[in-house]
Amino acid sequence: MPTLHFWFEFASTYSYLSVMRVEDMAQRAGVDVAWHPFWLGPIFKAQGWDSSPFNLYPVKGAYMWRDMERICAARGLPFKRPDPFPQNSVLAARTALLALRHPEGPAFCRAVYAAEFGEGQGIGDPAFLGRLLAKCGLPPALVEEANSEAGKQGLRDSVAEASRLGIFGAPSFVVEQELFWGDDRLEMALARAAA
Amino acid sequence: MPTLHFWFEFASTYSYLSVMRVEDMAQRAGVDVAWHPFWLGPIFKAQGWDSSPFNLYPVKGAYMWRDMERICAARGLPFKRPDPFPQNSVLAARTALLALRHPEGPAFCRAVYAAEFGEGQGIGDPAFLGRLLAKCGLPPALVEEANSEAGKQGLRDSVAEASRLGIFGAPSFVVEQELFWGDDRLEMALARAAA
Numbered sequence: 001m002p003t004l005h006f007w008f009e010f011a012s013t014y015s016y017l018s019v020m021r022v023e024d025m026a027q028r029a030g031v032d033v034a035w036h037p038f039w040l041g042p043i044f045k046a047q048g049w050d051s052s053p054f055n056l057y058p059v060k061g062a063y064m065w066r067d068m069e070r071i072c073a074a075r076g077l078p079f080k081r082p083d084p085f086p087q088n089s090v091l092a093a094r095t096a097l098l099a100l101r102h103p104e105g106p107a108f109c110r111a112v113y114a115a116e117f118g119e120g121q122g123i124g125d126p127a128f129l130g131r132l133l134a135k136c137g138l139p140p141a142l143v144e145e146a147n148s149e150a151g152k153q154g155l156r157d158s159v160a161e162a163s164r165l166g167i168f169g170a171p172s173f174v175v176e177q178e179l180f181w182g183d184d185r186l187e188m189a190l191a192r193a194a195a
Numbered sequence: 196m197p198t199l200h201f202w203f204e205f206a207s208t209y210s211y212l213s214v215m216r217v218e219d220m221a222q223r224a225g226v227d228v229a230w231h232p233f234w235l236g237p238i239f240k241a242q243g244w245d246s247s248p249f250n251l252y253p254v255k256g257a258y259m260w261r262d263m264e265r266i267c268a269a270r271g272l273p274f275k276r277p278d279p280f281p282q283n284s285v286l287a288a289r290t291a292l293l294a295l296r297h298p299e300g301p302a303f304c305r306a307v308y309a310a311e312f313g314e315g316q317g318i319g320d321p322a323f324l325g326r327l328l329a330k331c332g333l334p335p336a337l338v339e340e341a342n343s344e345a346g347k348q349g350l351r352d353s354v355a356e357a358s359r360l361g362i363f364g365a366p367s368f369v370v371e372q373e374l375f376w377g378d379d380r381l382e383m384a385l386a387r388a389a390a
Contacts, residue, residue: 047252057242059363063376070373070383168254178265181258184379188265 002175002193003032007162008109009040009170010089010096011052013068016117017183018171019109020077029190035106037096038158039089040170047168052086068117071183080120087116088124090155094146095129097154099138108136197370197388198227202357203304204235204365205284205291206247208263211312212378213366214304215272224385230301232291233353234284235365242363247281263312266378275315282311283319285350289341290324292349294333303331 006022008015026033044053054061065081072079092112099108111132115121123129126147130140145151162172166179173180173189180189201217203210221228239248249256260276267274287307294303306327310316318324321342325335340346357367361374368375368384375384 047254057363059242059361063361063363063374066374067376067380074383166254166258168252168258179258179261181262182379184377185262188269 001030001032003034004189004193005034005036005174007036007038007165007167007170007172007174009038010092010112010116010123011086012040012170013054013064013117014183015171016113017068017071017075017077018186019113021075022186023106025186025190026193029194031190031193033106035096035100035109036158036162037093037100037109037155038162038167038170039093039155041090042159043163043168046163055085078114078118080118082116082120082122087122091126091143091146092123092129093158094151094155095133095143097158098142098146098151099133099136102138104136104138108133108138111136196225196227198229199384199388200229200231200369202231202233202360202362202365202367202369204233205287205307205311205318206281207235207365208249208259208312209378210366211308212263212266212270212272213381214308216270217381218301220381220385221388224389226385226388228301230291230295230304231353231357232288232295232304232350233357233362233365234288234350236285237354238358238363241358250280273309273313275313277311277315277317282317286321286338286341287318287324288353289346289350290328290338292353293337293340293346294328294331297333299331299333303328303333306331 004022004026006018008019022033044050049056054064069079096105096109096112099105112123112129115132116123121128126143130143133140133142165174169181171183173185175189175193178192199217199221201213203214217228239245244251249259264274291300291304291307294300307318307324310327311318316323321338325338328335328337360369364376366378368381370384370388373387375381
């Protein structure tokens with residue numbers, strides 16, 4: 001089965017849109033999904049940005065919130081802005097990398113996004129992530145493992161691989177050598193994978 | 196008939212995509228198109244950018260060229276990168292504002308984009324713009340008029356109106372108070388206008 005490599009960042013609003021639909025759409029297209037949580041912090045820093053571009057460019061940010069609101073309404077997704085935005089996503093990403101070694105990994109990722117952007121909850125608290133792991137049938141101890149040296153290295157490797165692939169934002173999709181950026185490009189990426 | 200306000204910048208690659216399809220799509224949706232050429236220069240400068248973000252952020256730029264290539268191929272549109280990029284679009288925008296007082300205005304805009312991004316030609320030369328005007332059945336003297344004080348003021352007014360509307364990139368679409376950014380949002384903007 002062809003594979004769609006799905007790169008997402010837990011602080012990213014538009015990643016929420018793709019996380020909630022990628023698996024259903026890929027299944028219909030006969031495509032496997034490889035889930036790759038990563039962290040945009042170092043990639044944005046390399047572009048000279050010390051926060052989300054939606055905070056650095058407020059006019060663009062105002063548009064993004066309205067755009068998200070409209071798209072979520074059209075898709076029947078709940079939407080509530082977390083405060084602060086962006087959330088610190090490092091622990092969630094490290095934890096997800098471990099969770100994704102299990103079949104319940106994608107469900108855990110969806111649960112984090114549903115809490116963050118569907119209910120406006122913070123995602124940085126280890127106890128909160130532990131509860132979501134348990135809810136998904138995964139060991140809550142993965143949160144501690146995520147903060148071990150190996151857990152930290154896992155996220156560093158993921159960021160390095162994303163940079164190598166030319167990824168500069170989230171969500172991104174990679175099919176063989178082709179990079180697609182943005183939830184808007186999910187259909188095109190899947191068509192490419194299925195071809 | 197409801198109206199889609201279509202804001203485009205002659206140096207913008209993604210504006211090419213919308214310029215070439217907006218009229219057919221709007222007609223099918225039963226929506227009028229109001230064409231608004233503007234200039235991103237002062238708007239980008241207000242965000243601290245002195246060139247196209249695709250030049251300032253080369254990784255994003257590399258992606259944009261590939262993305263354009265794929266989308267143009269999928270839509271059967273010719274695509275050739277102009278050199279230099281971005282083109283100086285000021286005279287084309289001033290001229291288009293005058294051309295759009297005539298029914299042939301949209302055809303002139305399409306002709307400029309077809310030369311620039313379909314054939315990779317420069318668009319800054321007055322004689323070149325004059326030839327395109329003539330080809331579209333418009334008076335070539337509009338180019339001189341475009342550089343008059345009134346012509347310059349026309350573009351300044353257009354940029355001021357774009358800023359007032361919260362426009363920060365191109366193409367953009369405005370339907371009543373709703374702003375939509377990017378060729379990807381044309382369908383959504385038309386649906387909103389038709390509703």
